[in-house]
Amino acid sequence: MLDKVTRLLLVEDDEDDYILTCDYLEQLGSHTFDVEWLSCPEQAIGVLSENKHDICLLDYRLGASDGLEVLKRAVANGFRGPIIMLTGQSDEMLDSAALDAGAVDYLVKSEMSSGRFARAIRYALARREVEDERVERLKAEAENRSKDRFLAHLSHELRTPLSSILGYTELLMQSEKNQHAQNELGVIYRNGKHLLSLLNDVLDLSKIAADKLELNCSDVNLDSLMADVYTLMRVSAIDKGLSLRFESQQALPLIINSDATRLRQILINIINNAIKFTNHGEIVVRAWTAWVNEREMLFFSIKDTGLGIAPEKQAIIFKPFEQIADVESRDVGGAGLGLAICSELLTRMQGSISLESTQGVGSEFTLSIYPGNIRDVERQRLRFDSNPDYQQKLTTLTTHGRVLVVDDLKDLRILVGHMIASTGADVEYAENGKQAIEKVAAAEKNGKTFDIVFIDLHMPVMGGKEATIELRKMGYQGPIIALTAATMKGVKSELTALGFNDMIAKPLDSGLLYHVLNHYICQGKTDPVVARDDCPAITQQSTRYLLVEDDSDAAQITQLLLESLGVETVIAASYKACLQTLHTDQHFDKVLLDMHLPDGEGLDLAREVKQLYPNLTLVIVSGAEPEPEKIEQLDIDQVLLKPINLGLLTQLIEG
Template identity: 35%
Template sequence: MTTPLQPWAPRLPQAYNEAIDGIAVGPYVGSCGSAVCRGERVVVEDIQSDPLWKEFKEVAGRHGLGACWSQPIRASDGRILGTTAIYFPTTRAPVAGELKALESTAHFAGIAIERPQAQAALRESEKNARQASVSKSEFLANMSHEIRTPMAAILGHADVLLTHLKDADNRGCVDTIKRNGNHLLELINDILDLSRIEAGKLDVELESCKLAEILADIWSLMHIRVEGRAVDLQVVCDGKLPTFISTDPKRLRQVLINLIGNAIKFTEEGQVKLLTSCVRREEQYAIRFEVQDTGIGISQEHMTKLFKPFSQADSSVTRKFGGTGLGLSISKRLVSMLGGQLTVASQLGVGSTFCVELPVGELKDVAFSECEIEKVSNEAEAEVARRKESLNCRILLVDDRRDVRFLAQHILEGAGAVTVTATDGREGIAAIRTAEEEGVPFDIVVMDMQMPIMDGYAATSELRAKGFNRPIIAMTANAMAGDAERCLNVGCDDYQSKPVDAAELISKVRRLTETISLETLQANRDQRKAAMRNANSAETNGNHKRVLVVDPSVDAARATAALLELEGYRTTLCHSGQAAMHLITEASPSCMVMDVALPDMNGQEIARELRRNGFRGLLIALSNKTEKDQDLLEAGFDHQLMKPAPKGKLVELISAHADKSGLAEDESSTAQ
């Protein structure tokens, strides 16, 4: 394949450039063609007499060119990108320093040419990475919802059956269903946790917590697993322990439960012990958890791959004991995220000791005490029993799945609550309005977040925009990082994951209806909104890349959002005009892409209201009309696109606005 000459030399005669344009590069094609072919500098002092110009000396002479020096332009990897050349009207030999200057010019030209190419490649790489990240996140979220939702129904109905069955054989069958269902759920959670850690979407949240309560929880959960087996489980404290420590109690429980679960699984008979102590490390303290067992042990050969995901010490272990081989990998990463270390010592046929050591700081003003696990465990069980006392409230339960509604209703009504159900967000809003008109308002709403017609996020946003101040508990089968934060940011007061834990749900309903006042709940929401506004304002001022997508169709909104997120934009979704008006203030977007055919407000009305209130961001109308609607533009929209919006055009409009906004801000900052 030959490379054609493509001259770009504005100061040379245009006719000369046109004459040589497209000529194939070769060893006797003037100074530039020869320089490319040879890969070295070519200096021609007299074009008319030099053999390299034999075929082209007439055209050169016709345009007054007497000499030409050409230097290859190279990329950082040595590839030739082109040449830079100096032409003279007469014959000319180089003098001292001129060839060095030509070489330097070629060097800097290479940098100038290569930089935009590298930037373009980087942008493409970032786009591909974002696309992969979005695809992975969407897959994990969908998998989480699609698997955990039916599992919630299976486990919940097993609980309901157990309350009705008396026959021991029947109860044994249901217990088997429940036990294996819980095991399957653990495997699912392992896979999701590893994916979230690898994607950087699993966070730890440090808080002050009671160490004794964590140990008591572990005892109450794990001693059931050794019932009927020749295994003695002990939870022992070695000396006095601090009353409070700063850690993520959820993740610490997860790690210790996994380690103890493994120890029980690999110990057919003998002992499993959790030994907890407080050790001093110079000026700091650390809590040391040792999980000791007298099980099968691990050989030195297999210790090296113990913490690798999807692997176990011996493939025969999987066949005999089961499991994904993810637990230890997840535990090690979680311990690292908590600032600690997870180590192991083991001898084949004798047993293993897994040690977790977590730094807990100086522990100034923290009391130390003897830890009586059984006493704390009994107190905790008594507290759980107390929480199961009757509820005295009216609850609206909103979920599109009949089996989930049945289970949650069974739990709540079993605790004494009066429940009314709805199948989607729109129906739920109507039920709230009807109840208020009839003088029997709901005390609390339990709302599923993923529903057709109107999901829980949109319904909650609309309710808060209309002034509804009663507590709302979000209920979702998603297990992705950020789910709880997203629910709280739209106006929910708490978060309940599926499968639903009966005691946990009852406890949350009780806390929100009996312990915390409506004024305190509203103050908490206002505080979250202020924090979110500040965060969004800082982010928007920095990159102008937050877009509010408003569409009555959940699927259409998600499709538009996915396209924008691939280009690096951050999106917020809603499905009604009321919710959009609310989120314009809360989410502080620099752009809104809106279907003008909304169920509660028309697009012109929204645009006028936003412009009256001082919104200066970009407004893009999506409609089914092929022709321009002047009324939309007069109402305040900047652009109108026909649905489905062409991706390229939509991104082009938003990018142009973002660039313009960024430039305006830079100029404003400079002026100040």
Template identity: 35%
Template sequence: MKSEQLAALFGRTFTPSLAGLLFSIIPVALLWPHLPHALLLGWLGIRGLIVAIRCLSAARFQHQRQSLQDPAQTESWQRRYYGLLALDALSWGAVGVGFHIEGLPELNGILLATLVGVMAIGLFSLSNSFKANLLFSSLTLAPLVLHQLSLGTQTGALISLGLMSFFALALSEARKMEARNTELLRHRFANAWVAEQRQLALLSAEHSSTSKSRFVAVMSHEIRTPLNGILGMTQLLERSELDLQQREQISIMRRSGQHLLALVNDILDLARIESGKLAVDTGPVNLGETVNDVCQLLSQTAQDKGLDFELILSPALPPYALGDASRIKQVLHNLIGNAIKFTDKGLIRVEVGSTLDMRAGKLLRFAVQDSGEGIPADQLERVFAPFEQAQDLRRNAGPRRQDGTGLGLTISRELARAMGGDLRCSSVPGQGSLFEFTLPLQSCPQPALAAGQAAAPPETAVGDKPMRGTRQLPQLSGRVLLVDDSAVNVLVASSMLQHCGLQVDQAENGIEALERLEVQAYNLVLMDCQMPRMNGFEATRRWRAHERSHGLGHVPIVALTASAVNGDRERCIQAGMDDYLVKPFEMDDLLAVVQGHIRLSEQG
């Protein structure tokens, strides 16, 4: 506080001091014919010297202010300021004594007015310090008051009384101004402290969010790696000769692994939502195919539970619309899965159509209706809160029998809003619930089909889907380089590839991969991204540079990574990779990617 007050005093030195120097010309000009010129010029020179010293001192203080950490230094500057202020005031006080001329009341009156004006200037320029005002005013007026009293005249006494009254009034006002300035300074410090605390809190929150996102990303990577081994091996076992009991055991293992993977994905999505990094990839979406994919996956679950499952697709829907197919499937999967989970008997109905909103325009509407227990009206919004279990909110809820994190609806609503839509819920206790998921409806033309791919009409009814493990594997030929430092991942991927007739070579890091690529031709490279010695990004960049410098053909490189955070796909593409597959992957997805790139390499 003291340092700020001193800085304010020094900061207001220049203008009042220069104005005071101009005022000094008035008595010199008026008294030039009546007093010795040497006296007047000497006084004016002293005034100029004092003003120059004060201004230089103020400039030096401003220059050194940031380095003043020691209170003793502040005290020293304060003494210097008050000493120079006292000299300035005494130089004015000398006018009231040394420049008084008998018999010229007009001139004396002008000198008196000059001193009062100087004091008034000081009153405002020194407003943040009562002590400085008291010092300057008393040393300026005291000599004049004493001189007038020493004259022993009635006029002198009246002038002295008037000056002292003005002095008292000025000091009273100075006290008030100091109090106001001090209060403003306190408010400024308080606001600065609040702003600093907010900034610290913001930095702390950003650091916490970054740390949490990093932790979630690392944990996601570390969990996905063993999950890739579990789910990969169960897929391979499903394709082997098993009896009924063994197939059931493998199915339990697979469902458990998929459930754990779903939990990891939910936590990762929640972290993206909280950090504002939830990504939406907009493109043409085949509406009928997208909805049927989800319904075919879940309809059997509903039927196994004794529920009727009904899908209604409006014939007025365009075949294709702009959206994010994977995110739409994710939301529908959550909504339909919840409906099946909380319905013991009756019907699950899925309707897809369009609706018109007065503000948003034409909307794509997905409605999932169940005949379950329903949710009380005062609990409808709570179902969208993180970690809330719908089982706990339903009427007459018994002991908890449902699993899950309570994140599905939270993530679904945020996904809907990220895509420009919304997710709402209505319910009648005892009759069921209705979840409505809306998106802006923007029809688009059918995307160009890949060469040799036939156009298939969109399905409009739920049908049977081939069981996993019964599909015929494609028979491929070629040599694949598998680069991964995890023995489990290598075993899973190489087994899947060898089932299709591919030859597989292995490398544990980027350096080994580059050595193998230089001596052996490969149809495809499957590259892990995080490896010791040299990661997959650097290895890919170096091989692409080697291809360009030696005029070699392009070898397809596909990333196989357990990292699923935003920006990973883009980072892979920028490094020179051709595709990206996240662990744990489905065998069908891996083989589809491999088959596509091997065909392209053979054509090239």
């Protein structure tokens, strides 16, 4: 308070008392007062109602008026500052009445020359500061709650139309009627996914700012996690003609304690940036451990041979909404949130991130996390250049045949091809069944038949089933392996009848892929175990879902996607409609509940459904992550975050 001027209102009808009070106030060296003097009670009430003073000294006797009435009306009109009642003589009843009316203290004027006056003033001002801080805190908390509600609503409102955009685009891309528009549909799909990633970044940043981002730490297989990241990023690197290498010069812990999802997010973000800004050369990812401040930390470095970052830019790239793309490369975009989020996440993982970069030479990001106590954890030299599930197979499996990979999705086609090519086989590609037939026919004509064909079932122009029938008609005798997301009971027997030898379910299990190669085209053949009738499967005719969704577009596309996966889907458009449907029919394997319905909240509906039908499996579908405590209390089996796509629904069905 030394440098702050305290605005004080003195309501006093005696000029001598006004002068004496000002003298006493000047003697309080720790405060500087700006005193406004009023003698009229009505005028005082009006001024106090404006709430522009920090403190008020109010005389009990104001001519014929009662200071208590001024006090009561001032408080009633909203004056928030402390009021100290002044009187000529001590009166316990008046003291009590003043405090009851809202005064913070009661002083006899003869005491104003004593230390009690100074203490009363200091106490009143301190109380005002505490109250102001409380009001500001409550205001900030209210604003944060409002912000959280807005972000949750915004997330839901954006994810719902994204579900329709991405879902319908997926269906159109699979339809044979739209082969002429595959490029345009691909643009829509990629940009929709990009928009979703930006939305996720904004929401992550808002959680960080509100200190609501929680880490879910558990034991993590480091080798498997790194292999997952390698598999995801390898195709992007190869598409740009870059080499991506993962390496370690020392034995690393097999198990660490960390948030696997967030660690994977960090590594993918930084590696993806390296690929974006590198046009020639390689990206090398290294891992090692080192002791820092009596704790063993896990380190990663991502080094590229890309454009490099100017020194003046290096200081700001870890700040939100800062980009180097507009300066360095016009063809790379983004909201400039990725590195800021990585930095914040690493701080929460008790680590850090740093950068060394030279323009025209490349950049190296070094990051660290605390992996938990790994003193007694088993260690070994990890090989990140392949998936640990098929690492041994890669070193022992050698093929020399010719393989045709047929898939309309370029990323999947190239990924499967690279895996097969790593065993020594010659790989060719086709984008649909018609191209596959043409390539097989040309190979037969030239005496260079394909030893095995891997073919997707659902493709534009001609699907895998139709193509296989034609291939068998034209005399192709080699093994044909179906690549399919459908693993329902009876699928294998249907495919066998059409001429397939085996099938591999999507998402692709690389171990099974190598097993198939070993069985069908290698010397030491094994029994096929890829598709067995006794494996867990979904019965197409008996699987039924109830979808509770008020947005008709979102409901329709989710229904179409589910039915494309063999799930009969009934739609209820409201809280009431859901209860009416369940009243007459409870034969649903799962009930999918939207969070926000026109006549109620999804969580309230979940609570009521659980009470009425405790055996039903409930799944919350939301545009924003619900509070974990509420989900746990309601015994919700799963939460799906919009936008809904085939991948999510496939996992839901298989789960």
